[in-house]
Amino acid sequence: MRLLLNHPQVEIKQATSRSHLGEYVYQVHPNLRKRTQLKFSDPAQLEPVDVLLLAQPHGQAQHNIDQFESLAGKIIDLSADFRLRDATDYQRWYGEPHAAPAWLGKFVYVLPELRRSEIANANYVSGVGCNATASNLALLPLVKAGLIDLNAPTIIEIKVGSSESGAEGNSGSLHAERANVIRTFSAFGHRHTAEVIQELGLKDVSLTMTAVDLVRGVLATAHARVKPGVAMKDLWKAYRAVANENCFVRIVKEQRGIYRVPEPKILAGSNYADLGFDLDESSGHIVSMCAIDNLMKGASGTAVQCMNLMLGLDETTALEFAGLHPL
């Protein structure tokens, strides 16, 4: 919402909400007070638009996608409904059959760093899982440069803030329980694993999820094996190539100072993905890190980035905020 209000070339026609119907947007997002007088309108009253951004709970968009198609030529769905190309995969990871399997092939999975050219021509684009994005970007330089041993086990340890669990929450999301945690809430089987397998073609990959005391931010720490003979200089080359080709990718690998490695906290509100890495040359064990703001690069930031590409705008439009330090 913040991004689109600032967007110099896009106008918000409607923001819909069932639970906040009739309220001012700034009552829910208090940072937007004095920035907009927009009120949340009824989803049933949705009017035709050029681009429709869907941010419903998982499992809903697939039931109404035909209706949405009639309202907008371009759709960006931020839910998990159209992320996987294969209906069998969907059933395996989400536990029930997909309601609109024919639509799966029409959607492009949107991570621009992986498929920028496809997005520019797409009408239906699926948003990304935040943990999948951190994982995919951590491994992208290795996969793209062919440095990774695709058959060796890849273990991705992901540390996440509380904004990942959404606006509803549960008893474990209450501050008194959620503060101060280091809680490995999922050792195996997180649904975003499917997006890493699909996009990177890894055979043996696992995501382990640990909640820590932070609101916005994800750090993915990927443990992989490089092919024999790969040295630090090869890695620098591979990471630099990705950073050079992608305006929102940066390498953080300093020898001094406080901020030597990627750090999600300084990315709050920004669309950057900060990458870092280290190699144990004796064993070929590489640790590759990616820090993002899960609500930006891991969700709405990437959605706006894709919208910009779909509309032929500059990729960074409305995504210029640099993040804060200290924070």
Next chain:
Amino acid sequence: MRLLLNHPQVEIKQATSRSHLGEYVYQVHPNLRKRTQLKFSDPAQLEPVDVLLLAQPHGQAQHNIDQFESLAGKIIDLSADFRLRDATDYQRWYGEPHAAPAWLGKFVYVLPELRRSEIANANYVSGVGCNATASNLALLPLVKAGLIDLNAPTIIEIKVGSSESGAEGNSGSLHAERANVIRTFSAFGHRHTAEVIQELGLKDVSLTMTAVDLVRGVLATAHARVKPGVAMKDLWKAYRAVANENCFVRIVKEQRGIYRVPEPKILAGSNYADLGFDLDESSGHIVSMCAIDNLMKGASGTAVQCMNLMLGLDETTALEFAGLHPL
């Protein structure tokens, strides 16, 4: 629960819970794993005991107090139901008539530092409001020594952690909303004000409540006026007298080091109330502070302290934990 499991002279007969019926106590309070195999039992199956501790939501005990009386000779009620002596006051502050006004006079309001001798002979004792306790103890030395101007406005600024809002919570209690807050959720009219008026006899007192990012802990900062001529040495004498008479009261007023003033965080799990003060001699404006753990001195710690007194045990039994540093 932790306190009673550790209590060398008291045996827990039953712990009841509707929402956790049949669960092990350690499933809800994970620190007690390997310490007890007790399960939560049905409140409807309550059996006679020597001492009954009630920790129901406000407004319930007053409806069942006759039944509870038949089960236990001594009752300690941690809710707000029997804190106020006057049914009119109850209606004014709690918004509805009291269901068992005849019982109000039978209960003693329990803060031992105010009414230790009464508690020893009482059978029915009411627990304390955590914010009222911090406020009452902040002002106790001034009131007891007659140093305070009872007619001048007394403003008590109270900063609280998230454990005050109970196990249920609301949307504002979710970590993503509650973390990092400095939220003045009540400028006037907090119900605990009634306990300060009743116990200290102040005429013009207000409590302003601000939530901050902490789980356990309260700091009450009381702004009052001393009578003309009162100097620092009078204050030292008054505070020292209270600290000397009360095993759980300490004075924190250092000239050096990190911990110069009362600090709730180091009190987590302990029953101490740490007091500090400073005086503007030119105006007579005194700032008096009291830090407590709201779940200990502000609730169950004081309840156990009273139970000890009621049973003729040493006042500090099961309350020996010193708190942690760092934390």
Next chain:
Amino acid sequence: MRLLLNHPQVEIKQATSRSHLGEYVYQVHPNLRKRTQLKFSDPAQLEPVDVLLLAQPHGQAQHNIDQFESLAGKIIDLSADFRLRDATDYQRWYGEPHAAPAWLGKFVYVLPELRRSEIANANYVSGVGCNATASNLALLPLVKAGLIDLNAPTIIEIKVGSSESGAEGNSGSLHAERANVIRTFSAFGHRHTAEVIQELGLKDVSLTMTAVDLVRGVLATAHARVKPGVAMKDLWKAYRAVANENCFVRIVKEQRGIYRVPEPKILAGSNYADLGFDLDESSGHIVSMCAIDNLMKGASGTAVQCMNLMLGLDETTALEFAGLHPL
């Protein structure tokens, strides 16, 4: 730094630093990576500029102000050196004589909400104390509308995050000691009090400072007395007038939702000052709150706002960031 890099009409000529000499700015402020290749240069090598922003430790600028005058026609000093108009006041609050008392009268104290028209014509402008700013803005509507009893004691309870203590810190600033605190580190006598007295003309005002667990943000809660007969409608009128005249002032006073009162956390990175208030009509006791980001509206944000005014630019230039929610 972030603000000036984004400033569309101002170019940064130099950023000087002794301790980080030769380092990239982004090594110290990691959010600025890929945004600037600027390096910190030697303060001794300062070259002439149109506007000079000074952000030295307190007590330094007054010794070099003549040299700085020769380098820039317009100077904005963010330290405390030129905030007080009276050299006697300076000595009283800062404990030593001022080194350049003749310069005190040449500087304008910059809070635009108090002296916008003066700033537009000023060449030498002094920055604001963050706590003074929160205090001054909390009381501004009352003072401006003449609703406050200037003779009654005004007590301002200020809660602050850790970024107030600067980049150096001390042993009490270490995370293990500073986390989870509610630490009233100053009951009376904070130096920013002088700025409140000077700017608002209050006779009996005290600032009480409490550190809480947050990095960026200040909440000032001012307790004052309104004149007899002042009612809520008068307050609404007074606050609305200030909010209408000042682009960065907002009123937050909602009946529902999570964000009913000013909350510093959602202001991180923004230049807004959010005001709220509540009145006890029976006593005339008013609680007036102001939340700001101490590093923005309380320091560099106000400095940029003044620079814009001094240069005849739009007041909000480079200050458009709306803040984040959740955070």
Next chain:
Amino acid sequence: MRLLLNHPQVEIKQATSRSHLGEYVYQVHPNLRKRTQLKFSDPAQLEPVDVLLLAQPHGQAQHNIDQFESLAGKIIDLSADFRLRDATDYQRWYGEPHAAPAWLGKFVYVLPELRRSEIANANYVSGVGCNATASNLALLPLVKAGLIDLNAPTIIEIKVGSSESGAEGNSGSLHAERANVIRTFSAFGHRHTAEVIQELGLKDVSLTMTAVDLVRGVLATAHARVKPGVAMKDLWKAYRAVANENCFVRIVKEQRGIYRVPEPKILAGSNYADLGFDLDESSGHIVSMCAIDNLMKGASGTAVQCMNLMLGLDETTALEFAGLHPL
């Protein structure tokens, strides 16, 4: 200090400190106010004792060990000086030759869960690295039961609070920089790795260290491979065996509730090590977790536990505190 003050069978003769010489212990550890009038004395004035606990910075005890030997029949050294049995290993991991290599063989590495019987007869006992302890205990059930593939890579992802970095800290330890972090400050080569290799006999093990926003607590998440055919029931048997034999080891593996996995926060101040695990039966990838309080089970708690064993006291003496919930 807290533990020994509570120890019913041990008397503290002296507590020495150079930096706090002459100060009351409670001025540094404010939780101990009203618990002891002990002052810090001069290390140069150390008098003979039965048991000497050394808690100096790493690298010091090895220079004075002969002097210490003359003062005490039993020594427990909490530094890293005598953890490794092999002087070559010491040089490799600590970067300089050991000053008293002959003493390395006289010290027993103290983790009681690994070498309880040896400790009972030892006079010189070395403390443990906190991260090594969490790692060793996470893997102990697998190693002891012979279920782990010792040749497969073992990756231990360790998340730590800020109390690990000691009382001195550095610029990165300041609250404004250290709050909200997810900072992987060491991908490879942490010195505690040597203790894991030495004690468990693993061939290919790496520790990756990530700082998170917490004061006390460590969670080690070990990723290993079990031998072919190992199933969940084998794991349950192995973990239960270790929990049954060790009073401070607990298994946390629940299907419901908030606390389903080991969680360091509820262990603050307690000596428990909570273990959890999960197995991907298709690949043999096991995730084994251990949560401890780094200052207790990871340092002084284990030291007191060893002291109890060395003195023939009950192993849990002075270590009874159960931890807090909520926190």
